[in-house]
Amino acid sequence: MKGIDVISLDNLTSLHSSPITKFKKKQKKRDQMNKLEDQMALISQIYLGGYPQVAPQQAESKPRLRRKKNKGGENNLSKTKKRKLSQEQVDLLEHHFGNEHKLESERKDRLASELGLDPRQVAVWFQNRRARWKNKKLEEEFSKLKSDHDEIVLEKCRLESEVTKLTEKLCEAKEEIQRLGERVDRGSSNSPSSSLTMEAMDTPFLGEFGLEGYDNVFYIAENSYNNIPGMEWMNLYM
DNA sequence: AAATACTTGTCATTACATCA
């Protein structure tokens, strides 16, 4: 039953166009009804035998049979014949698809008669072509996202190794500060008033670890080093 | 305004054609 709906609807839809006046629409409606009557005749013909809905050019080659939902099964007469479009037909369709992916019914009819195909075939071709185009776009989008992702993962690895290196450097710096502190403490054990403070350590000290110009880095509120991972030790000197 | 009918598009699926 559905197949028949499609057949009759097809000829109705082939007459439809979106932006047209009401008058034209009414006229088209009348034409549609006339066509529908023709279709009813065609449908009864189909029911009586065969499926003669074949485009002019295809008529003498292979008759197209109507497809049945139940595959195989009781009657083998209902086997669909699918006809491959010729290269010229495909080329022209591709050309039109390149210009515009949507197919207005006027263009569909024009193309169909130009190609010697059923308007329904042209519509179906465009539908399938749009689906293929969409798939291709999705694939392209996917591969682009994937390469972006791979790039980001690489960058993450790079940053992680940099963090590791800097952490190591920081440990070394801590140890060095510790050593210096102990040395100063030992040397000045007789004069407690001159213990080592951050004030006493100016840029040349920082420069020892390649931190020239980073004086401001240490302009942090008292005790706030607790909030910085790996910097808690700084509070010892604040 | 609501119900109904119709059109058209998308999506998933089926079935045929072709090729390795």
Place this chain on the structure above:
DNA sequence: CTGATGTAATGACAAGTATT
């Protein structure tokens, strides 16, 4: 012959619009 692949065709459904 057979399985994989491409694609024409089908059917279900949704959304938009016209009609009653």
